[in-house]
Amino acid sequence: MKIAFIGGGNMATALIAGMAKDAGAGVQVHVVDRDPQALARLAAQYGARTAGAIDAAVADAGVIVLAVKPQQMREVALELAPHLDGGPLVLSIAAGIRGADLSRWLGGYGAIVRAMPNTPALIGMGMTGLVALKGVSAAQRAAADGVLRAVGQTVWLDDEALIDPVTAVSGSGPAYVFYFLEAMQAAALEMGLSAQQGRELALATFAGATQLAAQSDEPLEVLRRRVTSTGGTTHAAIASMEAAGVKAAIVEAMKAAAARGRALGDELGAD
Numbered sequence: 001m002k003i004a005f006i007g008g009g010n011m012a013t014a015l016i017a018g019m020a021k022d023a024g025a026g027v028q029v030h031v032v033d034r035d036p037q038a039l040a041r042l043a044a045q046y047g048a049r050t051a052g053a054i055d056a057a058v059a060d061a062g063v064i065v066l067a068v069k070p071q072q073m074r075e076v077a078l079e080l081a082p083h084l085d086g087g088p089l090v091l092s093i094a095a096g097i098r099g100a101d102l103s104r105w106l107g108g109y110g111a112i113v114r115a116m117p118n119t120p121a122l123i124g125m126g127m128t129g130l131v132a133l134k135g136v137s138a139a140q141r142a143a144a145d146g147v148l149r150a151v152g153q154t155v156w157l158d159d160e161a162l163i164d165p166v167t168a169v170s171g172s173g174p175a176y177v178f179y180f181l182e183a184m185q186a187a188a189l190e191m192g193l194s195a196q197q198g199r200e201l202a203l204a205t206f207a208g209a210t211q212l213a214a215q216s217d218e219p220l221e222v223l224r225r226r227v228t229s230t231g232g233t234t235h236a237a238i239a240s241m242e243a244a245g246v247k248a249a250i251v252e253a254m255k256a257a258a259a260r261g262r263a264l265g266d267e268l269g270a271d
């Protein structure tokens with residue numbers, strides 16, 4: 001299968017790298033970007049074919065991944081519209097941009113899947129939420145699933161409105177995890193450990209705790225309480241976080257992410 005990416009930035013690179021690691025995927029990757037250095041990197045590291053503008057190789061692809069910023073999507077879609085005679089699946093990974101607006105910019109094209117991947121795709125541990133528009137065939141749906149499964153797990157949604165919450169949880173989620181790790185490393189440093197020790201301790205703790213949770217059927221709260229001895233150290237930490245409203249702040253932050261996705265759709269879809 002031939003996949004064309006329009007936009008070869010952070011997320012496209014994570015997907016291309018993840019697919020390159022999956023030898024069974026057997027995909028031929030073509031990337032269009034206006035940055036020659038980004039293209040040279042993708043060609044050298046992953047054997048991608050590259051171009052500076054939408055060309056015949058894009059028109060030839062079975063799947064076209066739109067991986068530019070939401071603010072660049074309308075311009076790219078208008079440019080792509082005359083190249084869809086082959087009936088490819090258009091797979092948009094842009095936050096916020098609604099299927100109906102994309103379809104309109106593509107001249108009424110219907111074979112569109114919206115996907116929200118995340119950067120752990122780079123190491124084959126991505127999580128992607130997907131939703132298909134009505135014009136998508138079963139084979140195209142399977143193709144979209146295959147592309148994203150090559151770099152991790154997939155979850156299909158039957159309501160496009162849920163892609164904004166998915167963006168808030170798993171699309172943006174790696175940044176929250178890095179933020180929490182940064183805080184743990186900073187605390188370790190303040191308490192006398194080295195930056196390297198703080199990083200190792202925090203990373204191993206995250207990996208161990210998430211694997212423990214993934215392999216358990218118990219509620220997360222039960223797992224947390226098992227660490228929290230009465231009158232002990234964890235209790236002191238959790239009480240401090242509760243007093244500071246950390247959990248409520250995280251919930252509000254994630255609602256802000258979903259609201260930003262909806263606002264991007266409103267603002268950018270109006271054209």
Ligand SMILES: NC(=O)C1=CN([C@@H]2O[C@H](COP(=O)(O)OP(=O)(O)OC[C@H]3O[C@@H](n4cnc5c(N)ncnc54)[C@H](OP(=O)(O)O)[C@@H]3O)[C@@H](O)[C@H]2O)C=CC1
Nearest residue numbers: 007008009010011033034067068069070072093094095117
């Ligand atoms: N980063 C992430 O974790 C995730 C991102 N996404 C979505 O992925 C999309 C891309 O994000 P990200 O990779 O971070 O963004 P980047 O800015 O890293 O990548 C976009 C790339 O597309 C290029 N580009 C812009 N316009 C054109 C054009 N007309 N033709 C060809 N190339 C073009 C940009 O060039 P230039 O820099 O010159 O503008 C840039 O290199 C966004 O819509 C985002 O919502 C989804 C899930 C997670």
Ligand SMILES: O=C(O)[C@@H]1CCC=N1
Nearest residue numbers: 094095167171172173
């Ligand atoms: O921050 C963003 O808008 C994109 C979408 C999800 C992750 N990065």
